[in-house]
Amino acid sequence: MALEVFEKMWNDVLSTGDFTLGKAVTEFEERFAKMCGSKYAIGVANGTDAIKLPLKMCGVGPGDEVITAANTFVASAGAIVECGATPRFVDMCEHYVLDSYKLESAITEKTKAIVPVSFTGEPCEMDEVLRVADKYKLHVVEDNCQGVLASYKGKFLGNFGIAGAISLHPLKNLNVWGDGGVIMTSDDEMNRKLRLYRNHGMFDRDTITMFGLNSRLDSLQAVVGNYLIDSTPGNVEQRRRNAAYYDMYLKDVPGVFIVPRRTHAVSSFHLYFFEVDEAIRNDLYQYLLDAGIEAKIHYPTPLYLQPGLQYLGYKEGDFPVADRQAKRYITLMTDEHLNQNQMYYCVSKVREFMCNKPQEKYLY
Numbered sequence: 001m002a003l004e005v006f007e008k009m010w011n012d013v014l015s016t017g018d019f020t021l022g023k024a025v026t027e028f029e030e031r032f033a034k035m036c037g038s039k040y041a042i043g044v045a046n047g048t049d050a051i052k053l054p055l056k057m058c059g060v061g062p063g064d065e066v067i068t069a070a071n072t073f074v075a076s077a078g079a080i081v082e083c084g085a086t087p088r089f090v091d092m093c094e095h096y097v098l099d100s101y102k103l104e105s106a107i108t109e110k111t112k113a114i115v116p117v118s119f120t121g122e123p124c125e126m127d128e129v130l131r132v133a134d135k136y137k138l139h140v141v142e143d144n145c146q147g148v149l150a151s152y153k154g155k156f157l158g159n160f161g162i163a164g165a166i167s168l169h170p171l172k173n174l175n176v177w178g179d180g181g182v183i184m185t186s187d188d189e190m191n192r193k194l195r196l197y198r199n200h201g202m203f204d205r206d207t208i209t210m211f212g213l214n215s216r217l218d219s220l221q222a223v224v225g226n227y228l229i230d231s232t233p234g235n236v237e238q239r240r241r242n243a244a245y246y247d248m249y250l251k252d253v254p255g256v257f258i259v260p261r262r263t264h265a266v267s268s269f270h271l272y273f274f275e276v277d278e279a280i281r282n283d284l285y286q287y288l289l290d291a292g293i294e295a296k297i298h299y300p301t302p303l304y305l306q307p308g309l310q311y312l313g314y315k316e317g318d319f320p321v322a323d324r325q326a327k328r329y330i331t332l333m334t335d336e337h338l339n340q341n342q343m344y345y346c347v348s349k350v351r352e353f354m355c356n357k358p359q360e361k362y363l364y
């Protein structure tokens with residue numbers, strides 16, 4: 001979208017004073033649904049609500065358990081807790097997402113739903129998620145907050161369960177200028193309920209159908225979303241190229257582990273993870289920071305071991321893969337704005353440390 005069109009849409013909101021829902025939100029929802037292949041997209045206040053609202057509309061509440069990943073951003077489990085339910089964790093697989101083949105071991109009489117998380121933008125093995133959900137009659141709400149346009153067997157994530165959550169937070173691949181979220185669904189009844197629930201349960205100004213929330217996507221943020229959405233497919237493609245570049249240069253560095261890429265599961269590469277031996281991870285991390293590289297660790301303590309979650313009764317060692325990965329992984333940025341010099345600098349610093357000798361400085 002051209003800047004002039006953006007300015008016109010922004011000024012339209014200002015001049016009409018139509019600051020909640022309205023045209024900009026509807027347009028964004030339609031364009032988002034079209035881009036991601038869902039029948040509907042519902043704008044909400046943030047990605048956390050985009051997980052919470054569908055869970056609530058599935059009837060998840062106190063006494064219920066919902067299964068999610070042992071390591072993820074806190075909100076995957078936080079949304080479950082906000083429903084009054086209890087998160088139950090499963091261990092990770094090598095792709096840094098929950099191990100679908102361990103789902104069944106976490107199921108109890110109280111299990112009501114599964115929240116698979118496309119952490120870093122990587123798809124879970126969705127065939128297995130759906131098989132288990134079907135067998136035990138569980139709802140699936142995808143936490144696809146990091147995975148816009150990631151796909152599994154040719155279908156975009158967010159389209160596998162009853163609903164899929166997207167975050168528009170400034171750090172995400174499609175980011176507005178504040179908080180925002182989108183729920184993807186192709187279910188008519190879910191769409192109808194969510195639209196009521198995000199707006200106080202109001203059918204119109206005189207009719208309240210149920211108690212709801214105020215969780216609307218801000219209209220000015222929807223204007224920003226309309227401005228930026230066309231560049232999303234290109235940005236995701238660029239992130240994939242950046243990740244492929246890292247793969248190419250890091251795969252031969254001694255001591256660096258990169259997970260084999262799956263052809264049937266295509267990441268949106270919100271983040272790029274690689275692993276090294278735990279004995280040197282922190283030194284390499286510090287080395288990269290000292291070199292001015294914005295390396296990160298997601299997360300040094302896996303979610304299930306965080307102090308605020310101790311009441312759930314988990315202890316270190318319950319999820320050995322999550323534990324091992326947390327000691328080994330390092331995150332590199334994949335932003336579409338990175339140029340090849342910057343990425344070459346990153347990989348050459350990793351190589352320099354790992355080979356313990358200076359490398360040739362620049363390729364270009």
Ligand SMILES: *Cc1c(COP(=O)(O)O)cnc(C)c1O
Pocket residue numbers: 046047048049072073075076117118119143145146167168169179180181
């Ligand atoms: C960002 C994120 C969320 C929450 O999104 P907000 O818009 O910040 O509420 C939930 N889950 C995951 C995996 C995320 O990365």
